Amino acid sequence: METVDPRLREITAKVEAGERLSEADGITLFSSPDLNTLGALANRVRLARHGRACYFNVNRHLNPTNVCVYRCRFCGFRRDPGATGAYRMSIDDCLAAVAGAEELGITELHIVGGITPEADLDYYEPLLRALHAAHPSLHLKAFTAVEIAFFCRRHHLTHRACLERLIAAGLGSMPGGGAEIFAERVRASVCKEKAGADEWLAIHRVAHALGLRTNATMLYGHIETPAERVNHMARLRALQDETGGFQVFIPLAYHNENNPLAGEMTTAFDDLKTLAIARLFLDNFDHLKSFWVMHTPQLAQVALHYGVDDLDGTVTEERVTAAAGGRTAGHESKQELIDLIRAAGFEPVQRSTVYEELARY
Ligand code: V47
Numbered sequence: 296m297e298t299v300d301p302r303l304r305e306i307t308a309k310v311e312a313g314e315r316l317s318e319a320d321g322i323t324l325f326s327s328p329d330l331n332t333l334g335a336l337a338n339r340v341r342l343a344r345h346g347r348a349c350y351f352n353v354n355r356h357l358n359p360t361n362v363c364v365y366r367c368r369f370c371g372f373r374r375d376p377g378a379t380g381a382y383r384m385s386i387d388d389c390l391a392a393v394a395g396a397e398e399l400g401i402t403e404l405h406i407v408g409g410i411t412p413e414a415d416l417d418y419y420e421p422l423l424r425a426l427h428a429a430h431p432s433l434h435l436k437a438f439t440a441v442e443i444a445f446f447c448r449r450h451h452l453t454h455r456a457c458l459e460r461l462i463a464a465g466l467g468s469m470p471g472g473g474a475e476i477f478a479e480r481v482r483a484s485v486c487k488e489k490a491g492a493d494e495w496l497a498i499h500r501v502a503h504a505l506g507l508r509t510n511a512t513m514l515y516g517h518i519e520t521p522a523e524r525v526n527h528m529a530r531l532r533a534l535q536d537e538t539g540g541f542q543v544f545i546p547l548a549y550h551n552e553n554n555p556l557a558g559e560m561t562t563a564f565d566d567l568k569t570l571a572i573a574r575l576f577l578d579n580f581d582h583l584k585s586f587w588v589m590h591t592p593q594l595a596q597v598a599l600h601y602g603v604d605d606l607d608g609t610v611t612e613e614r615v616t617a618a619a620g621g622r623t624a625g626h627e628s629k630q631e632l633i634d635l636i637r638a639a640g641f642e643p644v645q646r647s648t649v650y651e652e653l654a655r656y
């Protein structure tokens with residue numbers, strides 16, 4: 296019995312010849328049920344790039360405020376100003392949350408928050424300076440391009456001037472959030488207030504020009520079509536051709552609790568397929584991350600065989616996924632991460648935020 300989808304033969308040949316996949320190829324891959332052939336191909340690409348290494352870091356998240364004046368329909372994290380459960384941490388609250396980080400082996404703080412005039416540069420600049428002064432060895436990975444766009448509007452700054460100020464205050468790199476799906480049709484429906492695709496990409500372009508490494512995400516599994524997922528990746532690939540500044544691509548699986556969109560959750564089949572296609576399509580991205588908090592540690596282990604080479608980190612106190620129903624959004628210890636990588640047949644490599652190797656286990 297024929298088990299290989301014949302349409303994948305041509306695509307396999309292209310990948311093996313080092314030829315770039317077209318958007319049409321990407322759409323074909325999404326329409327194929329042949330996950331094993333797709334996964335095996337993505338795994339070959341992954342092994343050629345990284346061998347059996349699986350990267351992780353020891354980090355914690357800091358979400359200084361959940362107050363947000365935007366209303367993304369997939370978001371369970373945001374609160375209206377003054378609503379029950381709304382918070383904004385003071386600088387002292389943030390310092391207290393991060394106290395003792397070095398003793399716990401933490402090397403990175405991932406800082407993102409809601410969009411509110413109460414958390415503009417007048418709030419964040421002193422916060423970064425205070426964190427940097429108290430913890431000079433901690434890498435501050437902070438602010439999605441959506442937050443940067445908001446700071447620029449509020450303070451009448453260019454993207455460059457805003458990023459320069461934040462770098463001077465201690466910013467070390469930028470996370471990849473806020474990208475969602477670039478297609479205007481989707482943004483108009485699920486996140487119409489936030490910075491659009493062009494501005495998201497423009498901010499990352501400037502960040503790269505200033506020497507900041509950045510990450511890129513895609514929030515999938517809601518109202519987008521396969522073609523819109525592929526086009527999202529194509530736009531990232533084009534910018535990466537220009538700058539080379541992206542470190543990693545992170546597909547984020549939509550979670551459906553406490554948010555107005557109330558869609559279906561993604562299936563493991565779709566998660567693995569999306570990761571494998573990303574590995575094949577984004578030929579100029581070094582790393583592919585399964586954010587285990589969203590995919591679950593169990594699926595993240597399997598994903599290591601479908602193109603993934605990075606499991607993010609220990610992720611202490613992540614709140615965005617938890618708010619939307621993530622059951623694993625707590626804290627995975629370093630030893631637990633090492634054990635689950637080993638059990639999947641890979642070699643745990645602790646990395647810094649910018650992918651320097653810190654230890655191999
Ligand atoms: O921008 C919001 C997404 C992002 C939901 O750069 C949701 O290393 C799923 O960007 N279901 C924040 N996702 C998280 C993020 C991230 C996470 C880990 C590592 C990195 C990195 C970046 O989470 C938001 C949005 O795209 N999100 N609501 C939801 N219901």
Ligand code: SF4
Nearest residue numbers: 363365367370373409
């Ligand atoms: Fe606000 Fe971010 Fe939630 Fe959108 S995803 S509503 S910008 S906190």
